[in-house]
Amino acid sequence: MSINRREFLSLCVKGSVSAAALTSLQLQALTGATNAVELGDYKALVCVYLYGGNDSLNMLVPLEGEQRSVYEQSRQNLAVESPLELSIKSQFAGGVGIHPSLEPIQSVFESRNLAFIGGVGTLLAPTTLSDYKNKTVGLPKHLFSHNDQQAAWMYGREKQSLNSGWGARLLERLELQDEFAANVSLDGTNLWQTGSTTSAFALNKSGISNINAFGGYQPRSEHVTAIMNRLLGNTGHPLSTAYANGLTSAINNTQAMNSALESAPAFITPFSDNSLSEQFAAVAKTISVQAKLSTQRQVFFVSMGGYDTHDNQLTTHPALLNTLAQGLSEFDSAMKELDMADKATAFTMSDFGRTLTSNGDGTDHGWAGNQIVMGGAVKGGNIYGELLTQHLDGPQDTGGGRLIPSVANEQYFATLAQWFGVPSSELADIFPNLSNFDYTTLDFFV
Template sequence: MPYSNEQSRRAFLSLCLKGGASIAALTSLQLQALASSASSSTINDYKALVCIFLHGGSDSLNMLVPTSGSERADYEQSRQNLVVTEPITLNTTTHFSGGVGLHPSMSALEPIFNAGQLGFVGGVGTLITPTSLADYKNKAVPLPGHLFSHNDQQATWMHGQEKVSLNTGWGARILERLNQHASFTSNISLAGANPWQVGANTTPYALNKNGITKINALRGYQPQVDHVKSIVDRLLSTTTNPIQDAYASRLSSSISNVQNMNALLEQAPTLNTQFSDNPLSEQLAAVAKSLSISNQTGNKRQIFFVSLGGFDTHDDQLIRQPALFATLATALSEFHSALAELSLQESVTTFTMSDFGRTLTSNGDGTDHGWAGNQLLMGAAVNGKELHGTMLSQQLESAIDVGGGRLIPQFSNEQYFAPIAKWFGLSDIEVSDIFPNLANFDAAALQLFK
């Protein structure tokens, strides 16, 4: 890097991104940014989606619980020793019989909810078509493949469709549909490879949560670095078969991406918001840092993926679940502050996905793999202070219980994704194209955005 002075570097980067300068070290980024801005002529605003995946299948029917009446009694009867006591009462805009109570360890979300910047989606899950208990038992309708299996249901959530012929994720698909995927910085993961961000022409850039990653071999005396780099490039361009080539091209792009990202991140402002040192806060801190330089990358749309594991609470749920929910709420709250600091509350929507809900019945000290659950989304654009969808009855052997308290979703996850995609900028036609099963449902049932 021939620039020793921070100011000139910044000016240069800005110039590069406008297509007005050229230098070997930044060529690829420049080209990507150019391509991106050229294709985004119709998009003038900036928006980003942040997906928080709760790995393992969150018992989200314990995130939102009834607070009163027969609904509460049913809940206490089914949940027994895993009942959440003293939930925080949420004053949702829509009234729900039995009330809506938030897990007390998520109190950090209460002010955001009350400020109208956080909403919930109740009773959502993987479905191909509306499904009744009789349909399920008689196999009268197609069902998502391998219900209750972790990796299959994760894939179904992230693909946003049943696996057809291509393994593309809906995050990548909406980015590509808007033609906003040209720059690798448009598609960033803090949690490694994941199906949500893999498209036909884009894969996530896996950012280290520490942000800047130096490449040891390419530091120091510049002529040596140049020579070493030229040898690396030669090695990575001569391969003999496609699998080897996949390795080589990945390493090659990793090196250039990391170098380009480092150049950008070095300019990132220091945020006042303090993030905790839990795994999710660390990832969201890195997302916030990336967002802080979004005006430098030329992206009009970005998607981010973070994850929190440990939700597969087969045992010790009474200990593990409060800790997980507290981590989630804390990290969200910190991220919310950071977005306010960056004045990006309107532009960034954060939402959750998870493998599945869990059983209402317990296995003694935990729960097993279920089906329907609840999700949340956050952002100033969100139609907050509301529960969208429904509070599922937590009564065992009800008309939506396929056994053991595995509940049939009343809303498909594609109904949940559709408004998000629409907010991101897709037309109704594009949305129904992205989510092939949406035609089986009311696409406008969930008004998640203001």
């Protein structure tokens, strides 16, 4: 069987060599590889994105007393029954509990490998209810909009003329943009991992790069190799040469990744049969072979959808939280198997929180919410930031139960970036609104 240049390039496109990935690889081919900063120990950040806007106000709830009564009045039919108590001194006088569907991570919390960050949201500067009403401080643009708030969380700043995700900016700041295995996505192209000179290397849930899908042609076969050499040879045209170099690099990187993954150990930890757990399993597998990939820092992106719970929330949201908790617990177990729990930190992001009030069957778009951070380097068993007072018409309610954040998402991100290896003096270069706050980072790492 023979194929021409057009057919071959079509097969490569069908093999999911994304335009973003090729652009990054072409830039590498044109500019040449640079020497990355010597970082010493290995570290990985795993972004767990919850698309739709998680009702995280129901992840942490008051147990007893006046605050419990206020919570039940505010949340109405959505109030969590029989929450699981957390053995900590809480900002809620009557104690604090987690949603029973989060039971798989209760033990991770109690073993001090998991923490919650309370009251997080997009902010340009500290904001009070008076500031909000009188417009005395700048506010993030297009609050409560899915697309805009997803971008704000993934960019880690207000949208600007030159946009890049903060995950990518970490790698570029540490001069790791040319290490293909440093930037790995289990959910395709996303804003968080797309930078000026880097984009994500995409794996599927089996941990095998999608570029293997050559429509029946095996990239290692002599037939395809011969065609590769002929079609991607020196054409004399700069653009064609850049494309050829980029495509060749993509295939070489894919083969290097697949070769490394073939040596990954089998985990004792059983991963659940759902998309998120399968993504976590692929991340764990990739981390297990990081030495073969010769990278000292990695960022990973996993995700799940369904959190836009305008209706049927009482059924939908508990199932979503349980899937999230299972995946986190399984990933924690796998990292402990590898003796790398202190080397990997998983953390959640979502579009926004949700309204305190029920719309009768669910909730609407809110603002502040709670997040999860997990790993052996985390000072777990605690809640950082501020547990929001779940009080309708209270001091943080802008109307309709949309609560003002007490912690900026950039403060949350800066803490993760600092642990990852970005010097404190350079955090404001990555997160430009940090200078508006009294403190730049939270104290949730050992």
